[in-house]
Amino acid sequence: MAGDRAEADQLLVRVAGGDQMAFERLYGMVSGPLYGLVRRVLRDPAQSEEVAQEVLLELWRSAARFDPARGSALSWVLTLAHRRAVDRVRSARAAGEREQREALRATEPAFDHVAEEVEAGLERESVRRCLGRLTTLQRQSVTLAYYDGYTYREVAERLSLPLGTVKTRMRDGLTRLRQCLGGAA
Numbered sequence: 001m002a003g004d005r006a007e008a009d010q011l012l013v014r015v016a017g018g019d020q021m022a023f024e025r026l027y028g029m030v031s032g033p034l035y036g037l038v039r040r041v042l043r044d045p046a047q048s049e050e051v052a053q054e055v056l057l058e059l060w061r062s063a064a065r066f067d068p069a070r071g072s073a074l075s076w077v078l079t080l081a082h083r084r085a086v087d088r089v090r091s092a093r094a095a096g097e098r099e100q101r102e103a104l105r106a107t108e109p110a111f112d113h114v115a116e117e118v119e120a121g122l123e124r125e126s127v128r129r130c131l132g133r134l135t136t137l138q139r140q141s142v143t144l145a146y147y148d149g150y151t152y153r154e155v156a157e158r159l160s161l162p163l164g165t166v167k168t169r170m171r172d173g174l175t176r177l178r179q180c181l182g183g184a185a
Contacts, residue, residue, distance in 0.1 A: 138173030
């Protein structure tokens with residue numbers, strides 16, 4: 001076992017130098033344990049094969065990062081494999097969660113223009129009904145200010161009334177409207 005470890009370490013150092021024959025031998029030594037580890041994490045054979053292939057490619061490309069003083073070649077390779085497999089699991093989980101969020105958004109009812117128009121019509125009718133319950137001066141003041149866009153001063157001038165009287169009628173009229181409409185606002 002110690003001989004295999006030393007051989008794997010030497011092979012990986014040679015792989016870092018671009019030695020293809022060393023890579024073939026190292027591949028033969030690590031591919032089984034590598035695939036087994038990835039398969040335990042992912043469980044899906046096709047994805048396990050894909051991840052194992054990615055790890056072996058990464059092994060070829062990044063062999064120079066291996067430091068024999070920090071651990072064995074097999075440990076380093078299996079660490080690469082485990083990280084890649086866990087990344088795949090996390091990626092799949094995140095994709096699933098994104099799909100669930102999108103599915104939930106897709107099931108939310110779309111904006112219903114007809115319902116909105118009906119509701120707005122009912123609200124307008126309620127406001128008209130409640131305006132009809134105001135005194136003539138309250139209704140005129142509220143209508144001029146809120147529907148025609150006049151300021152309190154302009155309403156007072158149009159109705160030939162003191163500004164204070166218009167303000168009082170507006171306040172009283174708005175209070176009665178609020179009560180009539182169900183206390184909203």
